Amino acid sequence: MSNEIKKSVKTDLYEHHDYYAIDELLTEDHLLARDAVRQWVKQEVSPIIEEYANKAECPVHLFKGLAEVGAFGPSLPAEYGGGGMDEIAYGIIMQELERGDSGIRSMASVQGSLVMYPIYKYGNEEQRKKYLPKLGSGEFIGCFGLTEPDHGSNPAGMVTNIRDDGDSYILNGAKMWITNSPVADIAVVWAKDQEGIIRGLIVEKGMKGFSAPEIHGKWSLRASVTGELVFEDVRVPKANLLPNVSGLKGPLGCLSKARYGIAWGAIGAALDCYDSALRYSKEREQFGRKLGQFQLTQKKLAEMITEITKAQLLVWRLGTLANQGKATPAQISMAKRNNVAMALEVAREARQMHGGMGITSEYSIMRHMMNLESVVTYEGTHDIHLLITGMDVTGFNAFS
Ligand code: TGC
Ligand code: FAD
Numbered sequence: 001m002s003n004e005i006k007k008s009v010k011t012d013l014y015e016h017h018d019y020y021a022i023d024e025l026l027t028e029d030h031l032l033a034r035d036a037v038r039q040w041v042k043q044e045v046s047p048i049i050e051e052y053a054n055k056a057e058c059p060v061h062l063f064k065g066l067a068e069v070g071a072f073g074p075s076l077p078a079e080y081g082g083g084g085m086d087e088i089a090y091g092i093i094m095q096e097l098e099r100g101d102s103g104i105r106s107m108a109s110v111q112g113s114l115v116m117y118p119i120y121k122y123g124n125e126e127q128r129k130k131y132l133p134k135l136g137s138g139e140f141i142g143c144f145g146l147t148e149p150d151h152g153s154n155p156a157g158m159v160t161n162i163r164d165d166g167d168s169y170i171l172n173g174a175k176m177w178i179t180n181s182p183v184a185d186i187a188v189v190w191a192k193d194q195e196g197i198i199r200g201l202i203v204e205k206g207m208k209g210f211s212a213p214e215i216h217g218k219w220s221l222r223a224s225v226t227g228e229l230v231f232e233d234v235r236v237p238k239a240n241l242l243p244n245v246s247g248l249k250g251p252l253g254c255l256s257k258a259r260y261g262i263a264w265g266a267i268g269a270a271l272d273c274y275d276s277a278l279r280y281s282k283e284r285e286q287f288g289r290k291l292g293q294f295q296l297t298q299k300k301l302a303e304m305i306t307e308i309t310k311a312q313l314l315v316w317r318l319g320t321l322a323n324q325g326k327a328t329p330a331q332i333s334m335a336k337r338n339n340v341a342m343a344l345e346v347a348r349e350a351r352q353m354h355g356g357m358g359i360t361s362e363y364s365i366m367r368h369m370m371n372l373e374s375v376v377t378y379e380g381t382h383d384i385h386l387l388i389t390g391m392d393v394t395g396f397n398a399f400s
Helices: 028-055 062-068 087-100 102-122 125-136 249-283 295-323 329-353 355-359 365-375 382-394
Strands: 142-145 161-165 168-179 186-192 198-204 226-237
Touching (some): 087 249, 102 249, 329 382
Antiparallel strands (some): 168 226, 186 198
16 A cells, blocks of 8 residues: 555545335345445545545555455355355445445455356365465455457457466466456466367466556556456466366356346445435535526436436346346346446436536546446446347347
């Protein structure tokens, strides 16, 4: 942590918004998890996040706190470093984190859904025991390498590859846009074997020929660190291959888990923008009246809370299906696409409603808005999710 970045006096004024009494659908455990994470965000994230975002620096010290509030793999079994809770608890935790900042939710999404989940789901017992407790406690930071410089929306085209060499594989290639890669201890990497079949490997920091340079110049997710993964004849022991999956369904299965969390998370960003716009409308006066007394302002606020409420109901139902093991990838795509677009729209409106103040770091809105420009792109773009829904309802594949 930079010495110059200290907790500022900025107070998080966020109040709870539950227009359709959705809290009544939640259990005591859900509410306890929500309140604990909300409190942690208010104390540990909100006071510092604007400064970290301004400096484009990741608050890596928060990894330990994220672990303590159970943000890493909330729905994975406790004996494997997870939280042992259900899918709705997982969603609510992501919502509270993203209410603070999408980058903080990203830290948890990657660690829990894209690193711990594949090791738990596709790994053997030895791998689970070796890595999951350290990841769950925040002692290890993980990252997930699927996207390549020339293969983003179409990961099936990846060129990163492994060659069999005795008791090791030789890994070559490069991954791009990898959240947490420069600070990660391990990377779950997807690569093609000599038959062209996609396999997952655990690559450890310090392996010869492996580097993870940071990508600079992002105007979005500035408090999250993003980098590349470069593999030049990296010798990876065969013991690091995830034995229980092959093919694109491996990484896509992890993405389903993470996209589900994002569908919940985006609501948090929207709620924070709505909360700020509502407060500002009740305080700020122009033409001798509060902004909230103008019909146009009321229309904006009414539409925001309507869309937020619809999104909340969508993920609550999705969570119920997920708890029953019935949520389909296409249903998850619909929720990710709808809720992120909704949050982006709410952020843009809220930004305007704060006038000039809306572009400053005095308020969280511009930061949320810029963050959401990444969220709408990563984990499958807005249009890719539209095509997944289109394919699901028509039966026709528009990708190929
Ligand atoms: P396709 O032939 O449709 O599928 C291949 C196999 O995968 C299965 N499958 C899934 N399984 C689980 N979950 C899903 N969501 C799945 N989608 C598909 C499918 O049944 C099939 O299985 P099998 O047994 O028949 O082999 O594959 P395709 O090549 O046609 O691709 C389809 C497409 C375009 C939808 C897919 O490639 C896609 O989703 N592209 C978007 C790529 C993407 O989302 N990348 C994200 C990278 S990671 C990231 O952004 C992290 S950001 C982290 C953060 O900071 O929060
Ligand atoms: P492209 O695939 O080149 O798409 C460009 C545009 O073309 C998009 O608008 C897309 O919708 C459109 N398009 C593409 N194909 C079609 C089509 N068939 N029909 C219509 N339109 C199409 N990846 C990881 O593996 N791990 C990570 O941790 C990770 N973290 C990320 C963090 C950040 C901040 C960002 C920005 C990205 C991250 N990504 C990560 C990568 C992310 O998943 C990709 O950026 C995303 O999947 C899109 O790929 P692309 O950027 O190559 O865009």
